[in-house]
Amino acid sequence: MTPPTTSADSTPDPHSPLEEALARLAESRKQLEYVFAAIGEGIWDWDISTDQVSRNTRGCELLGLDHTFTGHTAAEFRELIAEEDRLGMADALQHCLSGHGPYHCEYRVRHPSGRLVWVRDRGNVVEYAADGRPLRMIGSLSDISLEREASANLRLTSSVFRHAHESIVITDTSANILDVNDAFCRITGYLRSEIIGRNTRFLRSGLQTSEFYTDMWQRLIRDGVWQGELWNRKKHGELFAQLGNISAVRNEAGQTTHYVGLFSDITEIKESQRHLEHLAYHDALTQLPNRSLLADRMQMALAQAERNATLAAVAYLDLDGFKPVNDSHGHDVGDLLLVEIARRLQASSRAGDTVARMGGDEFALIYNGLEHSEECEQVFARLLAGIAEPVTLRGRELQVSASIGITLFPLDGADPDTLLRHADQAMYMAKQAGGNCFHLFDPERDRSLRAHRAAVARVESALNDRELELHYQPKVDIRRNRIIGVEALLRWRHPQHGVILPGEFLPAVMDSDFEIELGNWILATAVDEIQAFADAGHPLPVSVNVSPNHLAHPDFIAHLQALLARYPRLPSGMLELEILESTSFSDIGAVSRIMEACQQLGVRFALDDFGTGYGSLTYLRRLPVQTIKIDQSFVRDMLEDNDDLAIVQGVIGLAAAFRREVIAEGVETAAHRQALLALGCHLIQGFGVARPMPPDQLLVWIREGEAGQ
Ligand code: C2E
Ligand code: CA
Ligand code: CA
Secondary structure, eight states: OOOOOTTSSSSSTSSSHHHHHHHHHHHHHHHHHHHHHHTOOEEEEEETTTTTTOOHHHHHHHOOOTTTOOBBOOOHHHHHHHHHHHHHHHHHHHHTTSSSEEEEEEEEEEEEEEEEEEEHHHHHEEOOOTTEEEEEEEEEEEHHHHHHHHHHHHHHHHEEEEEEEEEEEEEEETTTTTEEHHHHHHHHHOHHHHHOOOOOOOGOOOOOHHHHHHHHHHOOOOOSSEEEEEEEEEEOOEEEEEEEEEEEOOTTTOOOOEEEEEEEEEEHHHHHHHHHHHHHOTTTOOOBBOOHHHHHHHHHHHHHHHHHOOOOEEEEEEEHHHHHHHHHHHHHHHHHHHHHHHHHHHTSSSSSSEEEEEETTEEEEEEEEEEEEHHHHHHHHHHHHHHHHHHHETTTEEEEEEEEEEEEEEEEEHHHHHHHHHHHHHHHHHHHSSSSEEEEEEEEHHHHHHHHHHHHHHHHHHTTTEEEHHHEEEEETTTTTTEEEEEEEEEEEEEETEEEEEHHHHHHHHTHHHHHHHHHHHHHHHHHHHHHHTTTOOOOOEEEEOOHHHSTOOOOOOOOHHHHOOTTOTTTTTTEEEEETOOOOOOOOHHHHHHHHHHHOEEEEEEEEEEESSSEEEEEEEEOOOEEEOOOHHHHHHHHHTHHHHHHHHHHHOOOOOOOOEEEOOOOOOHHHHHHHHOOEEEEESSSTTTOOOOOHHHHHHHHHHOOO
16 A cells, blocks of 8 residues: 655546545635635735735736736735825734734725725634734735725715705605705704605795696606796795706606705895896885886886776876975975975875886876776876975975876877877976966877978978979059069979969968078078069069068068178169068067168068958058058959948058058959059059969060060
8 A cells, every 4th residue: 555645746546535635625616716706806815924925816806916926925915005005904904913803904906007996805814823823814805996986976975965055955756855954954944853754835935826836846747857936935934035946866767756956045136136126116215116117117007098998197297396495495305305295196196006206306107097087187186285285394394386297098099108208298288387287188289289290391391302482473553554573472392292372381380480491581582583683684673471470580680681781782672571461460569660670671561461450550550561462352352342342442542541552462354453443553463464473484474575565
C-alpha cells in the first residue's frame, strides 16, 4: 500500500475517497462562486498571517481589477480606497479585529479609470490562533452607488419640500391632504397636524364659483396639470391669493396616485396691484372715479339703458363761484370744499350711479334707470339744492352752486365721448344762464346746428376752391338811356349743380365768423373789378351788398381803407355799399358813424329793399345814404295792386323830399318802365334791362349798347 502522494508528477487516482472529496469541494467552491457572481457580491478572503487577500471575479470587478489579479496585501488594497474614506475603513476593520463584532463599512473605491464607486463591505474573523489572534477574515463587497444616489435624491427632495418658499400640498386623488410643508403652514396659519387628512375644500374662500373648480378638476383629470390663481382662506378667516399649479402624480401604470400643489403667495402683489388700479382709476383728492373709470362705467350704463329700455342721464357739473373761494380762502379750503361737494354728490346718487371727478371743480355724473325726462329734472333739481346748502369749513361758512348740463341716452344716441361733450355743451348753457341751474341738451337743436355748420363749411370750401364769383347787373337811367352803374351779386358756380343763387347758400353763412371773411372777399373782388372796368375804358360805379354784421364789424373801416389804398388809381366815388333797410340796427348812431367814416373814403351808400322794414323813415332821416332802392316786391305788383303803387309813389316822394336819389329794382317789363318814368323815377334795374352777368359779358353788353345808340 503506497501512501497517497501529493507530488506534482503523480497522477491522482480519481476514484480515491480523498480525490472525490477534493473534487466535491472544488465543485461546491465553483457553485459558491456562481452564487456570489449571480447575486453580485464580491467575496474576499484575507489570510492575516501571510497578509494576502484573494477575491472572486465579482470582487475584482467591483474594485476595477483585471483578470491578471492574483491577490494583494491589505496595504495594497488600502491604496484603492478613496483617501478620505481610508481612516473610517481602517477603524471599522480594527473594531472587528479587536473582537467587537462583525466588520461593516461603506466607502468609495477608485477605479483605474478614476471613477469613484460606493461599496458596502462586510465581513468577520473566521479563524483565530490559539492565543486568540485573528488568523483569517472573510467578507463580501457590494456596489451601492445606485442606493447612495437614490437616498441623496431623497434627502434633497425632502429638504426642498421642507424649506421651499412656496407652499406645497400633497393630496390623495380625492384631494385629502397627505402632507404640507412649512411654508404652507406659515401662510395659512394652520399646524400640520390640524390639516393632515382634511380635504382641501375647507380652504376655499368662496370667491371662486363652482364652475371654477369644475374646470380645475377637468383640466387635472385631462391634462394632469392645472395652473392659475386661487383665492383661499387662512385659519383666521383672512383671504389670501395664490399663484401656482397642481400636478397629478402618476404611477408606472399611468394611474394618478397623488396630486401635488405648488403655490406662491401673491396676496401682496394683488394688494399693490389693487392699490395701483385704484390710483389709476380714482381721483386722489376726492377718491371719486376719474375719467378712465367713468368711461368704463358709461359703457356699462349705456348697455344697461338699452337692455332695460330706460334712460341714462350723463351730466357734466361745474361749480359756480369756486375760484373766488380758492382765491380768498386758499387752496386747502378749496380742496376741503371739493371733498365735501364730492361727498354730497355721492350721497345723492344711488347704487349703480357714477360720480366722477373730471379735474378742477368739474364733475361728471351718470344716473341710471330713469323712466322719463321729468324724473331726471326732479333728480337734478334736488342735486342743485343740495350743492347750494352752505358748507362750514374751518369755522367759515361757504356757499357755492353748480351749473349742470345733462344729456339723456338714448334720446341722444351719441357715443360715450360725444355724450360727455354734449353734457359739457349743455353745462355751458347753464353757466350762461347765470349758473345754479341745469340745462338739458337738445339733440334736435344740435343736429340742425351741426347741419348749419356743415353748410357754412361747404361755402367756405367753395370760396377756397374759387367756385364763388360776382356777377354784375346794370342800373340804367332810362331818361338818358345810359348805364349809371352795376350791382355786384354773388354766384356759386358749383361743379355739379351749376350756378347757385345767393338765396340758397348765403343765409347759412349769416352770423358765422365766415360771414366777415366772405364779405371782405366780395368787397375786394368788386374793387378789383372797378379798377378793371376803368382799365377797360368803362369806368363804372359798382354797388356791393354789405351785410349788417359786416358793416358793424370793428375792423370794417380799417379794412376798407386798406383795400382802397391798394388801388391808388381807382376813380373816386365808384364804390357804393347797399345796406338792407329791413335790418334792425341795434345802435343806429354807431351805424351812421361808420357810414360817415366810409364816406370820408369816397364811398357812397344805398338803402336796399326800401319799404320792407319798420324803420324806413327813421333810417332815411338818420342814415347818411345817397340812394334809396324801391323794393322789387312793390315794383312787381304796382301795375295791379293800388297799395303797392301808392307805396312806390310814396317812396319816390320821400326821396325827393329828403333829396335822395331813388332807383327801382326788379323792373321786368316796358309797362313797368313807363309807369315808373311817369311817377318820376328814371333810374331802374331789372331783368327788363339786363340780367346779372359775369364782367366780360357785361363789357360786351355795354359795347353793344353803345354801338346801338
Ligand atoms: P338784392 O340786393 O335785393 O339784389 C337783387 C336781387 O334781385 C338779385 O337776386 C337779382 O338777381 C334779383 N333781380 C334783379 N332784377 C330782377 C328782376 O327783374 N326780377 C326778379 N325777379 N329779380 C331780379 P340775387 O342775385 O339772387 O340776390 C338775392 C339777394 O342776395 C340780394 O338781394 C342780396 O340781398 C343778397 N346778395 C346777393 N349778392 C350779395 C353779396 O354779394 N353780398 C351780400 N351781403 N348779399 C348779397
Ligand atoms: Ca342789393
Ligand atoms: Ca334789393
